Amino acid sequence: MPDTRDATTKILGLCGSLRAQSYNLAALKTAGELMPEGMTLEIGSIRELPLYDADLQAKGLPEPVTRLSDQIRAADAVLIASPEYNFSVPGVLKNAIDWVSRVKDQPFNDKAVAIMGASMGPLGTGRMQYDLRKILLFLNANALVKPEVFIGSAQTKFDEQGRLTDESTRKFIADQMQALRRWAQRINGSRQAVG
Ligand code: FNR
Numbered sequence: 379m380p381d382t383r384d385a386t387t388k389i390l391g392l393c394g395s396l397r398a399q400s401y402n403l404a405a406l407k408t409a410g411e412l413m414p415e416g417m418t419l420e421i422g423s424i425r426e427l428p429l430y431d432a433d434l435q436a437k438g439l440p441e442p443v444t445r446l447s448d449q450i451r452a453a454d455a456v457l458i459a460s461p462e463y464n465f466s467v468p469g470v471l472k473n474a475i476d477w478v479s480r481v482k483d484q485p486f487n488d489k490a491v492a493i494m495g496a497s498m499g500p501l502g503t504g505r506m507q508y509d510l511r512k513i514l515l516f517l518n519a520n521a522l523v524k525p526e527v528f529i530g531s532a533q534t535k536f537d538e539q540g541r542l543t544d545e546s547t548r549k550f551i552a553d554q555m556q557a558l559r560r561w562a563q564r565i566n567g568s569r570q571a572v573g
Pocket of ligand 1: 395396397399400401402403460461462463464465466496497498499500501502503532
């Protein structure tokens, strides 16, 4: 079994908000800064995906769907940072997940995933995160359990430039990145072991 402990752990970041000044995009970038050595972040895009339509799918997968699926497959793990909309997963993120779930060898199968979220409400996307966990369960993804990262009252924790100024939140994110690295190595190592 190849030793993956010292290899680079490649993370694909996905943001559930399309807003340029998104707190969740800022949280993703912060995660990239706080990653331990040997871990890298690439941020993917869900913006170009059309609305899911089985008739469109029957004509051939749209290129942005194939691209996103390939990016997920190529990553050692996926980090999803998303707001909570109306107590649940934003439609744009659910739409992206629905599309890639229809791809042959759907890319979330057995994939290590971590979730974080920032909202202006006090619960910091808790309700969204548990709904997203349920969706990932159906896709047979391996969602990291702890540490959870809930960034409530986000408007008080980021400055105008999108820098996360709240030290305890920075620590939670740094700890989650360490845990995600170990989690991805465990999942990917055991996959190699069973072939
Ligand atoms: C929200 N917001 C919100 N906040 C929350 O804590 N719980 C919720 O259920 C909702 N619902 C909701 C629905 C819709 C349609 C919008 C547009 C917003 C507020 C949300 O937390 C806030 O807009 C965040 O700033 C969105 O995240 P980004 O875009 O900054 O990443």
